[in-house]
Amino acid sequence: KAGVTQTPRYLIKTRGQQVTLSCSPISGHRSVSWYQQTPGQGLQFLFEYFSETQRNKGNFPGRFSGRQFSNSRSEMNVSTLELGDSALYLCASSLGTRHLGSETQYFGPGTRLLVL
Amino acid sequence: DAKTTQPPSMDCAEGRAANLPCNHSTISGNEYVYWYRQIHSQGPQYIIHGLKNNETNEMASLIITEDRKSSTLILPHATLRDTAVYYCIVRVGIDDMRFGAGTRLTVKP
Numbered sequence: 678k679a680g681v682t683q684t685p686r687y688l689i690k691t692r693g694q695q696v697t698l699s700c701s702p703i704s705g706h707r708s709v710s711w712y713q714q715t716p717g718q719g720l721q722f723l724f725e726y727f728s729e730t731q732r733n734k735g736n737f738p739g740r741f742s743g744r745q746f747s748n749s750r751s752e753m754n755v756s757t758l759e760l761g762d763s764a765l766y767l768c769a770s771s772l773g774t775r776h777l778g779s780e781t782q783y784f785g786p787g788t789r790l791l792v793l
Numbered sequence: 794d795a796k797t798t799q800p801p802s803m804d805c806a807e808g809r810a811a812n813l814p815c816n817h818s819t820i821s822g823n824e825y826v827y828w829y830r831q832i833h834s835q836g837p838q839y840i841i842h843g844l845k846n847n848e849t850n851e852m853a854s855l856i857i858t859e860d861r862k863s864s865t866l867i868l869p870h871a872t873l874r875d876t877a878v879y880y881c882i883v884r885v886g887i888d889d890m891r892f893g894a895g896t897r898l899t900v901k902p
Contacts, residue, residue: 778825784836
């Protein structure tokens, strides 16, 4: 099976702009989660989507939003970019059939966003 | 804050077993132990996970102590490509995935 794919891989934006990142999960996976990784804060959970509905949300401002389509593909949007939004944005997918600790998440390669 | 403690760095000779320890003394009964690794800021790669019993797959073995307060990831024959940051995580749900600083493993020729 193909792994999780993310596009684009690299992105440069300026403050105030908005950005949309895309994630295609592993075939058959219905849960997609987004994470932000920075050297200072480590990996932080943004939100999780399952069956086109946001099921969990981390502690990020409303500028960070997402959605999931009927084919389980997901997009994440960040509006009014700030310098501190520069990070590696990771998408991870899982089956989503059980919301338990035994369900493994598989990560994509990430999108590296640089905000100037 | 991460619920695990790992040494910041370790070295291992190529071809030898790499044993990476992890302390999770506050683990609760329904939390699983997961191991991921990350190479050159790529996406984290899943390695193995377990609840109580020791586990083995094609990549590694996971040894969990009987009281579940610590675990060890074993890479049986380390290669140069195993050089990476290894993360030990304990979690219940998907929103519980918190990576600490991890262990930077360097495999040397």
